[in-house]
Amino acid sequence: MIFAFALILLVIGTVLFHFLSPWWFTPLASNWGMMDRTVDITFWVTGIVFVAVNLFMAYAVIRYRHRDGQRAHYEPENKKLEWWLTGVTSVGIAALLAPGLVVWAKFVTVPDGTPEVEVLAQQWNFSYRFPGKDGKLGATNMQLVNADNPFGIDPHDANGQDDVLVSNSELHLPLNKPVKIVLRSKDVSHQFAVPQFRVKMDMVPGMITYFWLTPTRTGAFDVLCEQLCGMAHFTMHGRVVVDDDQVFQSWLSQQPTYVQSRAQLAGDAAAGQSLYAVCSSCHGQQGEGSRELNAPKLSGQASWYLVKQLHNFKQGVRGATDKDVYAKQMAPFAAQLVDDAAIKNVVAYINSFQDSRSASVVTGNPAAGKLLYTTCTSCHGVHGEGIWSTNAPRLANMSDWYLKRQLQNFRDGSRGAHPQDFSGAQMMSMAKVVSDDQAINDLLDYVHTL
Numbered sequence: 039m040i041f042a043f044a045l046i047l048l049v050i051g052t053v054l055f056h057f058l059s060p061w062w063f064t065p066l067a068s069n070w071g072m073m074d075r076t077v078d079i080t081f082w083v084t085g086i087v088f089v090a091v092n093l094f095m096a097y098a099v100i101r102y103r104h105r106d107g108q109r110a111h112y113e114p115e116n117k118k119l120e121w122w123l124t125g126v127t128s129v130g131i132a133a134l135l136a137p138g139l140v141v142w143a144k145f146v147t148v149p150d151g152t153p154e155v156e157v158l159a160q161q162w163n164f165s166y167r168f169p170g171k172d173g174k175l176g177a178t179n180m181q182l183v184n185a186d187n188p189f190g191i192d193p194h195d196a197n198g199q200d201d202v203l204v205s206n207s208e209l210h211l212p213l214n215k216p217v218k219i220v221l222r223s224k225d226v227s228h229q230f231a232v233p234q235f236r237v238k239m240d241m242v243p244g245m246i247t248y249f250w251l252t253p254t255r256t257g258a259f260d261v262l263c264e265q266l267c268g269m270a271h272f273t274m275h276g277r278v279v280v281d282d283d284q285v286f287q288s289w290l291s292q293q294p295t296y297v298q299s300r301a302q303l304a305g306d307a308a309a310g311q312s313l314y315a316v317c318s319s320c321h322g323q324q325g326e327g328s329r330e331l332n333a334p335k336l337s338g339q340a341s342w343y344l345v346k347q348l349h350n351f352k353q354g355v356r357g358a359t360d361k362d363v364y365a366k367q368m369a370p371f372a373a374q375l376v377d378d379a380a381i382k383n384v385v386a387y388i389n390s391f392q393d394s395r396s397a398s399v400v401t402g403n404p405a406a407g408k409l410l411y412t413t414c415t416s417c418h419g420v421h422g423e424g425i426w427s428t429n430a431p432r433l434a435n436m437s438d439w440y441l442k443r444q445l446q447n448f449r450d451g452s453r454g455a456h457p458q459d460f461s462g463a464q465m466m467s468m469a470k471v472v473s474d475d476q477a478i479n480d481l482l483d484y485v486h487t488l
Contacts, residue, residue, distance in 0.1 A: 041099055042095075190224075234259045338435055365453070402483035404480065
């Protein structure tokens with residue numbers, strides 16, 4: 039009897055929780071309202087079955103409970119009951135599957151003339167590509183992917199020369215205009231999911247998947263990867279911003295084309311030498327850094343990372359908060375680099391420095407640090423060499439006192455909280471691995487051995 043009452047309470051509690059729960063779907067922001075209707079049908083079918091089965095079990099326990107003088111009747115087969123169960127089950131399964139098949143057919147049947155945008159996934163970020171004025175995306179080849187050509191665009195394909203490249207995780211789309219989302223992955227299985235759009239699709243290496251949607255509401259919406267794509271999969275986020283068409287076109291015109299990005303690749307070290315004169319007063323003549331001036335070592339750091347951080351300082355992604363005093367000091371100096379060419383030039387000059395061994399300041403337990411560093415290897419490499427594809431800078435032979443401060447900043451939210459700092463937001467989550475300053479010391483003492 040106790041079991042029967044427990045089943046009845048379970049049913050009542052579940053039904054009440056469903057209707058009284060504060061957790062509901064996010065407000066719809068696309069044309070896929072039929073996704074909600076399909077889920078509602080699923081809830082009703084499974085809900086009715088759940089209630090019916092559990093109440094029947096409770097009834098059977100009560101009705102046929104043990105009583106003196108009553109013996110249970112054993113009936114191994116009942117064809118009438120089996121036909122009823124088969125028929126009802128078939129109707130229920132059809133009610134579950136049919137609406138989903140109808141929606142799926144519409145989801146992957148793209149209306150004629152719908153413009154495309156490509157989403158490229160890699161551990162652990164998204165980037166995007168729009169066709170240029172010719173309306174066609176250029177051919178790609180994963181064997182061509184490198185730091186200078188992250189999309190793997192074929193340089194000999196005329197259709198790809200005017201492709202518009204968005205190398206950060208924020209995608210803009212125009213309001214009330216259908217768009218075909220073409221999906222690729224560089225490395226492992228990912229997923230592109232936007233809850234407010236009711237869309238998600240797997241991104242499989244070696245395959246191109248797609249779907250389409252029409253954004254129906256302006257605003258910013260989170261992009262999630264809902265696949266187990268690696269150790270830091272939970273930090274893989276992006277953003278979709280839906281704009282009025284005029285705002286969207288303005289944003290799109292500010293993004294570089296493939297030809298423009300290739301033209302900007304090489305910096306001029308000779309031109310960068312004069313620009314570096316301001317930097318040298320803190321970072322040293324050979325980029326060796328100065329702890330007394332709170333200036334980290336620059337020599338030996340990857341070009342792509344230095345370029346990215348200078349852009350972040352210029353755009354206010356770093357140095358915008360009073361919590362990070364030294365980043366705030368750096369921002370006006372970065373502003374003196376007037377354009378992308380100046381940034382590339384000064385970085386090219388920094389690359390001409392001879393890399394010197396950085397003195398260790400932080401002392402800890404390297405054996406304990408080795409265990410902590412296991413998590414870091416996924417992004418920064420086994421030897422702390424840094425990996426451009428995961429947006430992870432070099433750690434080996436860099437200023438450990440500076441690395442310690444940055445880990446503390448990530449941990450307390452002084453760095454990585456800016457909405458445009460997607461890599462920083464990932465590090466805010468990962469920095470929790472080092473729970474206190476002693477753990478940071480242990481980790482960095484091990485890094486110094488790399």
